[in-house]
Structures are given as structure tokens and as C-alpha cells.
Amino acid sequence: xxxxxxxxxxxxxxxxxxxxxxxxxxxxxxxxxxxxxxxxxxxxxxxxxxxxxxxxxxxxxxxxxxxxxxxxxxxxxxxxxxxxxxxxxxxxxxxxxxxxxxxxxxxxxxxxxxxxxxxxxxxxxxxxxxx
Amino acid sequence: xxxxxxxxxxxxxxxxxxxxxxxxxxxxxxxxxxxxxxxxxxxxxxxxxxxxxxxxxxxxxxxxxxxxxxxxxxxxxxxxxxxxxxxxxxxxxxxxxxxxxxxxxxxxxxxxxxxxxxxxxxxxxxxxxxxxxxxxxxxxxxxxxxxxxxxxxxxxxxxxxxxxxxxxxxxxxxxxxxxxxxxx
Numbered sequence: 001x002x003x004x005x006x007x008x009x010x011x012x013x014x015x016x017x018x019x020x021x022x023x024x025x026x027x028x029x030x031x032x033x034x035x036x037x038x039x040x041x042x043x044x045x046x047x048x049x050x051x052x053x054x055x056x057x058x059x060x061x062x063x064x065x066x067x068x069x070x071x072x073x074x075x076x077x078x079x080x081x082x083x084x085x086x087x088x089x090x091x092x093x094x095x096x097x098x099x100x101x102x103x104x105x106x107x108x109x110x111x112x113x114x115x116x117x118x119x120x121x122x123x124x125x126x127x128x129x130x131x
Numbered sequence: 132x133x134x135x136x137x138x139x140x141x142x143x144x145x146x147x148x149x150x151x152x153x154x155x156x157x158x159x160x161x162x163x164x165x166x167x168x169x170x171x172x173x174x175x176x177x178x179x180x181x182x183x184x185x186x187x188x189x190x191x192x193x194x195x196x197x198x199x200x201x202x203x204x205x206x207x208x209x210x211x212x213x214x215x216x217x218x219x220x221x222x223x224x225x226x227x228x229x230x231x232x233x234x235x236x237x238x239x240x241x242x243x244x245x246x247x248x249x250x251x252x253x254x255x256x257x258x259x260x261x262x263x264x265x266x267x268x269x270x271x272x273x274x275x276x277x278x279x280x281x282x283x284x285x286x287x288x289x290x291x292x293x294x295x296x297x298x299x300x301x302x303x304x305x306x307x308x309x310x311x312x313x314x315x
Contacts, residue, residue: 003281004310010291013303017293029297036145036254037195038203041138046247046254053301062298069257071145071195 017063030065030110033083037072043079044098051102052082059106075121086110095121132211135246136166136235139211141254142204143170143231148258148265149195150174150229156268157255159248163275166235166245173228182223208233215242249308256285256295256304271311281311 004012034040034049049067056065075081078095084105085091092115094105101119108114133139140157147155152174160167177185184190186209191202205221208231212219216236223229235242252269267285288307292300 001310001313003313004307006287006291009288009303009307012306013292013300016299016303036141036258038142041141042133044134046138046141046250049254050247050250053298053305056298057302062302065298066296067257067298067301068259068296069254 028064028087030061030084030086031068032065032105033068033070033085035071035073035075035079035081035083036069037076039072039076039079040081045080047099048080048082048097048102051099052106055103055106056110059111061106061110065106065110078121081121084109086113089113089115093121094119132243133207135244136211136242137246137248137251139204139207139243140168140170140233141251143208143233144255145258146170146204147172147174147229147231148260148267150176151262152228152260153262153264154266154268156270158270159272160270161245161273161275162237164236164238166233166237168231168233168235170231171228172230176225176227176229177223178225182221185221205231211235211243215239217242249305249312252283252308253301253304256283256288257301273312279312283308283311 032052034045034052036045049069052067056062073081073083073093075095080097081093081095082097082105083091083093086109089109094101094116096119097105104116108116133142144155144157147170150172152172154173156169156171158169185202185205188203188206189200191200208219211217212233212235216239218234220232221229256267269283272280288304289295292303294300295304
């Protein structure tokens with residue numbers, strides 16, 4: 001692969017962006033927040049993050065999905081944990097999100113608008129919330 | 132121990148970002164036999180007393196986990212390097228910053244695999260800071276069977292991509308980083 005320059009990156013971004021904008025999208029953004037504290041990192045949250053990126057791309061919703069990293073949400077025993085915020089859906093924290101579950105979340109929760117009941121945790125642990 | 136060296140480094144880089152630094156530099160210097168990493172920040176630093184305590188797995192700054200008493204990042208660094216023929220060092224000056232140094236012996240049978248370097252760079256580029264002027268610099272050098280040498284600045288990437296949080300930007304970021312890794 002040839003080394004890209006920042007300018008190459010800029011141009012690639014501009015061209016892929018306009019392509020997406022031409023397609024019909026409802027323009028509503030969905031947000032995925034991946035817990036990336038020590039516990040998350042140790043449990044493979046990076047792979048989970050990579051899986052979300054791949055899945056969102058393959059389902060063609062890449063420009064509508066925002067991914068952020070956060071610290072520990074308090075569910076260290078259930079890492080990787082992920083908070084999913086999508087329009088028309090309740091805010092949910094999922095636990096034990098491995099790469100397979102990540103793909104499922106994109107397919108069933110983001111696109112299918114259905115909750116993955118078995119994976120739901122709750123809100124951040126009370127003792128973690130800043131007072 | 133973390134599964135890969137990159138996981139360990141992501142953890143330590145987070146410390147640097149959370150130290151209210153406006154500039155964090157990660158130097159990743161790899162040869163076929165050795166990996167040297169410097170994580171420098173110009174954040175709040177630690178006094179001598181705190182510096183002594185960070186190697187304690189039950190010591191944490193009280194801010195990250197208000198009610199929990201576990202801080203494993205640096206203990207993992209110490210364990211991983213000392214048990215695999217590597218070395219570690221932390222220099223810190225209050226209100227000036229901290230430098231974490233680690234050297235890993237890649238030949239040692241117990242040394243964890245390096246891991247996904249490009250994924251690691253992307254992961255640390257995504258760390259956010261409350262400091263408005265915050266920037267992250269990654270200096271990467273590889274010498275040996277494969278060679279490459281490059282520098283990345285987070286602010287430049289954000290300028291080129293417009294934003295770095297949507298999936299498309301993240302995907303393009305990976306493509307860009309992978310192209311930089313390719314042999315010279």
C-alpha cells in the first residue's frame with residue numbers, strides 16, 4: 001500500500017462524504033460509547049470497537065454512527081460494556097459485548113430497532129457516578 | 132497482565148491524557164528484538180510521595196474511580212517488564228509532567244505479543260480531554276525486517292477528516308494509518 005499523505009486523506013474523506021450524502025439517509029445520528037477503562041481494555045474492548053466500525057460500514061450506516069470511548073462504567077466483571085444511544089430507542093448499556101454481539105447490536109438494535117434483552121445491564125454503577 | 136503490549140500501553144496513555152495534559156507524546160520504537168516506548172505528558176505530574184505509591188495495585192488517584200481502590204495500569208507495566216527481561220521507569224515533576232518509559236524484550240518467550248499497532252494508535256487518538264488545546268503526537272519508528280518511520284498529530288488528523296467520531300472517519304483513519312505502516 002502506498003503511503004498516504006494528509007492531503008490524500010482529506011481528499012478521500014471529501015469524496016466518500018459526498019457519496020454518502022447523495023444516498024437517502026434520515027440523517028439521525030446514533031451513538032455508541034465503548035467503555036475503555038483498564039477493565040475494558042483487558043477484556044478486549046478495542047476489538048469490540050473495531051467490530052462496531054466494521055459492522056456499521058458493512059450495513060452502510062457509517063456516516064450516521066458516532067463512536068466514542070469512555071472510561072470504566074462500573075461493570076468491570078461484565079466488560080466489554082457499551083452504551084447505545086439511538087433515536088426512537090431507550091438508552092441502554094449492554095454488557096459482555098464481544099465482536100459477535102457488536103455486530104448483532106448494529107443489526108438488531110441500530111437497524112432493527114429491537115433490544116437485545118439478554119445483554120442489557122443498566123445505567124452506570126452507582127458507586128462510579130461522580131457525586 | 133494485559134493480553135497484548137498495546138493494551139497495556141493504551142491503559143498507560145489514558146493516564147497521561149487524564150493528567151490534564153495539553154500535549155501527550157507517544158514514542159513507539161520497534162526493532163526485531165526490542166520495543167521501547169515513551170509516554171510523555173505535560174500534565175499535573177506527581178510528587179515523590181505519589182510516585183512511590185503508583186506501583187501499588189491498590190492505589191488510585193481517587194478521581195477516576197471515586198469509590199474504588201484499584202489502580203492496575205502501572206502494576207501491570209512493572210509486572211510485564213520485570214518478568215520478561217524488560218525495564219520500566221517513571222519520571223515525574225509536579226505541574227511539569229510525567230514520562231513513562233518501557234522497554235520490552237521481544238525475544239523473551241514470556242513477553243506478550245505486541246498486538247494491533249494501528250488499532251492501538253486509533254484507540255489512543257480517540258481519547259478525549261477536557262483541555263481545549265489538547266493534542267496527541269505519535270512518533271513511530273520500526274527498524275529491522277520491515278522499516279517505517281512516521282509522525283501523527285491528532286489535531287492534524289481532525290483537520291483533515293473534519294471530525295473523528297463518525298464511523299466513516301474512523302475507518303478512513305485506519306486506512307491512512309495502515310498506509311503509513313507499509314514498508315519504505
